[in-house]
Amino acid sequence: MAASMASQAVARGLRAATSKHLLLDKCKCTQLNPRRWLNLQEYQSKKLMQESGVAVQRFYVADTASEALEAAKRLNAKEIVLKAQILAGGRGKGVFDSGLKGGVHLTKDPAVVGELANKMLGFNLTTKQTPKDGVKVKTHRLKTHFQVMVAEALDISRETYFAILMDRACNGPVMVGSPQGGMDIEEVAAKSPELIFKEVIDIFEGVRDDQALRMAANLGFKGPLERQAADQIKRLYDLFLKVDATQVEVNPLGETPEGQVVCFDAKINFDDNAEFRQKAVFAMDDMTESDPTETEAAKWDLKYIGMDGNIACFVNGAGLAMATCDIIDLHGGKPANFLDLGGGVKERQVYEAFKLLTADPKVEAILVNIFGGIVNCAIIANGITKACRELELKVPLVVRLEGTNVHEAKRILSESGLPITAADDLDDAAKKAVAAIKK
Numbered sequence: 001m002a003a004s005m006a007s008q009a010v011a012r013g014l015r016a017a018t019s020k021h022l023l024l025d026k027c028k029c030t031q032l033n034p035r036r037w038l039n040l041q042e043y044q045s046k047k048l049m050q051e052s053g054v055a056v057q058r059f060y061v062a063d064t065a066s067e068a069l070e071a072a073k074r075l076n077a078k079e080i081v082l083k084a085q086i087l088a089g090g091r092g093k094g095v096f097d098s099g100l101k102g103g104v105h106l107t108k109d110p111a112v113v114g115e116l117a118n119k120m121l122g123f124n125l126t127t128k129q130t131p132k133d134g135v136k137v138k139t140h141r142l143k144t145h146f147q148v149m150v151a152e153a154l155d156i157s158r159e160t161y162f163a164i165l166m167d168r169a170c171n172g173p174v175m176v177g178s179p180q181g182g183m184d185i186e187e188v189a190a191k192s193p194e195l196i197f198k199e200v201i202d203i204f205e206g207v208r209d210d211q212a213l214r215m216a217a218n219l220g221f222k223g224p225l226e227r228q229a230a231d232q233i234k235r236l237y238d239l240f241l242k243v244d245a246t247q248v249e250v251n252p253l254g255e256t257p258e259g260q261v262v263c264f265d266a267k268i269n270f271d272d273n274a275e276f277r278q279k280a281v282f283a284m285d286d287m288t289e290s291d292p293t294e295t296e297a298a299k300w301d302l303k304y305i306g307m308d309g310n311i312a313c314f315v316n317g318a319g320l321a322m323a324t325c326d327i328i329d330l331h332g333g334k335p336a337n338f339l340d341l342g343g344g345v346k347e348r349q350v351y352e353a354f355k356l357l358t359a360d361p362k363v364e365a366i367l368v369n370i371f372g373g374i375v376n377c378a379i380i381a382n383g384i385t386k387a388c389r390e391l392e393l394k395v396p397l398v399v400r401l402e403g404t405n406v407h408e409a410k411r412i413l414s415e416s417g418l419p420i421t422a423a424d425d426l427d428d429a430a431k432k433a434v435a436a437i438k439k
């Protein structure tokens with residue numbers, strides 16, 4: 001229940017990581033994916049791939065129909081593929097609110113490219129990974145935001161799935177692949193888990209030749225294609241390391257009738273902690289599709305995830321966030337969002353956190369559930385009282401603090417004269433928050 005809510009929230013509006021789900025399907029465990037702050041469009045990921053010698057088809061990017069047409073002519077290819085650039089997957093089977101079906105279109109006639117682009121640019125594309133109203137394919141010209149990709153289409157005789165990702169269970173990178181890739185990979189994983197292959201990589205050793213060849217064979221590449229695919233796999237791993245990725249996903253990794261192995265789609269996620277040494281990659285960041293609240297939260301080093309209930313949750317750590325979600329759910333309530341404070345907290349951050357939480361009109365109660373390990377509870381208490389006074393808090397506030405300096409924190413709260421409901425433990429806090437709304 002809460003796990004699915006949280007993962008829904010995490011997947012919302014993002015080009016979600018199928019590979020993570022493929023692994024989780026196998027592990028039968030649930031996990032709250034950390035929010036990824038850096039999201040790149042497909043064409044940006046493909047630029048990085050090109051730089052690492054990975055095989056991608058020739059492409060241009062365009063943000064007007066006439067530019068798209070121009071690009072199609074310049075490609076001078078047998079067939080052209082036009083791909084909407086949004087930060088969500090499942091585009092192939094998506095629908096535009098212009099009526100156009102499919103965010104990926106193939107045509108042999110470059111003249112049609114302009115018409116297609118006209119039905120894509122400026123319209124919302126809804127896919128199984130977007131919110132139900134879809135995501136707008138933008139037309140405004142910003143330096144890095146061109147929104148349709150015009151590429152050389154190739155015949156694809158077979159579509160496979162390949163990804164490399166950091167996996168907690170394996171303490172390092174893992175390759176995941178399937179000979180039946182393409183747009184129905186989730187179904188393959190659910191119905192035929194035996195068609196999902198895994199290969200654990202030793203981070204000190206890298207991908208060994210035998211591993212790359214075994215994966216290539218498992219993906220169904222035969223004869224000379226097996227070596228070619230193994231070579232692509234190794235290049236993708238080099239890229240994975242070079243850009244500090246947490247995931248490189250290629251679906252489809254395809255085979256052409258002419259005997260080429262090509263990466264037809266790309267999704268890369270990055271380790272946010274590596275920003276200091278990946279300046280060029282992070283400079284490409286496309287924040288235009290991010291939830292403005294999430295972006296504002298990030299400025300204060302806070303992680304915000306919006307959901308659709310009415311209880312705002314202010315917590316520290318993803319684990320506590322999940323537990324808080326679950327217990328609210330158990331007592332019949334629904335989280336509106338959660339804001340993760342992390343460690344090393346300053347009073348100002350607590351204040352900003354409250355500002356963000358109360359800005360959401362759905363919120364009818366706030367539940368604070370902070371465990372002070374590194375965090376000093378007194379700082380939290382001071383932040384809370386200051387925020388309550390300055391923001392003239394209008395919704396009930398239930399606070400459960402535990403850990404470092406908690407006695408001082410409780411004193412600050414009780415002497416504040418503010419209508420704050422104190423709770424003894426998480427269960428008590430959740431009950432009181434749900435009850436506060438029912439009143």
Ligand code: ADP
Nearest residue numbers: 081089090091092104152153154251252264265
């Ligand atoms: P998404 O994963 O968002 O649906 P893809 O980039 O994987 O988008 O494209 C969807 C499908 O379109 C692919 O599975 C493939 O069959 C087809 N396709 C994508 N790029 C090309 C291309 N360059 N040439 C031919 N077919 C393509």
Ligand code: MG
Nearest residue numbers: 090251252265
């Ligand atoms: Mg794809």
